[in-house]
Amino acid sequence: MSAMVQSGSDNGPVAGKRQVLASLLCRTRLIAGLSMLRSMLKRDLRILAYHRVLSIAEPDAFAFDLELISASEARFRKQMTLLRERYNPIRFGDVIRALESGTALPPRPVIVTFDDGYDDNYRVAFPILRELGVPATFFVSTGHVQSGLPYAYDWFVHVICRSAPGQLRIAALGVDCALPATIAQRRELAMDLLDRLKSLDAQAQQAVIATLEQEADLPRTRGHADCKPMNWDQLREMQAAGMEIGSHGVWHRMLAKLPPSEMHQEVHQSKQMLDGELALPVTTISYPVGGLDAYNEAVIESAKAAGYTLGCSYICGTNSLPFSAAFQLRRLPVERHMDEAWFEAMLALPEAFTYPSRHRAD
Ligand SMILES: [Zn+2]
Structure with missing residues (x-):
């Protein structure tokens, strides 16, 4: 990434x-x-x-980071x-x-x-x-x-693209906003948040992604054909x-x-x-x-x-x-x-x- x-x-x-x-x-x-x-x-x-x-x-x-293509x-x-x-x-x-x-x-x-x-x-x-x-x-x-396992940053984008409609709250990034309707809009939001996520120390980054996965009930262990190593x-x-x-x-x-x-x-x-x-x-x-x-x-x-x-x-x-x-x-x-x-x-x-x-x- x-x-x-x-x-x-x-x-x-x-x-x-x-x-x-x-x-x-x-x-x-x-x-x-x-x-x-x-x-x-x-x-x-x-x-x-x-x-x-x-x-x-x-x-x-596409519910993953398009810019990686x-x-x-x-x-x-x-x-x-x-x-x-x-x-x-x-x-x-x-x-x-x-x-x-x-x-x-x-x-x-x-x-x-x-x-x-x-x-x-x-x-x-x-x-x-x-x-x-x-x-x-x-x-x-x-x-x-x-x-x-899928890559953590890409999974972060995926979870934001695929979460159930509602409020997105990520305290460590100061985020509390309604999730946009379309995948394209959500991906754009996720890309912006990804930049902010990368400014945290590595352990804090990991904690944010783990909490998000859990809250959205989209664990990385589930994997995805579009995000395979x-x-x-x-x-x-x-x-x-x-x-x-x-x-x-x-x-x-x-x-x-x-x-x-x-x-x-x-x-x-x-x-x-x-x-x-x-x-x-x-x-x-x-x-x-x-x-x-x-x-x-x-x-x-x-x-x-x-x-x-x-x-x-x-x-x-x-x-x-x-x-x-x-x-x-x-x-x-x-x-x-x-x-x-x-x-x-x-x-x-x-x-x-x-x-x-x-x-x-x-
Ligand atoms: Zn890389």
């Missing part, structure tokens, strides 16, 4: 202008020249960040085709080998990543990646892989086909908001579990939520001690080569509102076309 997603469906005026400009640059083929100029001036690694790849027939009726199946195929044609898709393993041997990465390197581990990654994205020969890294939360067999199959698996903690908790002992547990146990279940040792962690309030120096030190080599944030940007911050790698989020031109322009000129975000560090 991301720190960068925008709530609601409105792109806003800034995004609107970027989309128009992206479309103009692509139509006139100016983008190719600008991109070549940039690659002469700057050598960097682009890391794309996806969550879910899914085609939804009726978005308004990064692309439809058709759009994802086009995006991966563009990567294959214009860039060099690589793995974190290639980066680590290059770092260790002092060799250079191929020109225009890109890494495709997925956070959380939703089962559409296996069902929808993986067949396309395999067919097109694009490797990707899937950051999974091991507690969810093991238990099959991948399982170990699926991860093994993807790894055997050349995909990489990384850690996204055990229970997708904001690591910097946990007491130190629980933070260490999330970082270390997830690696131990992945190393035990998969054929290759896990090298890379993606900090859940990933914004500036989700990881800190203590989290980075814990990741180094656990044996990770690289760490991904969810802060927008590319990574200059050679790396100065191997445990604070920046990514380029792919969002469902991005059309083809915008995606192409974002890859070519990331500084100008990254998705507008409340959590941009620059």
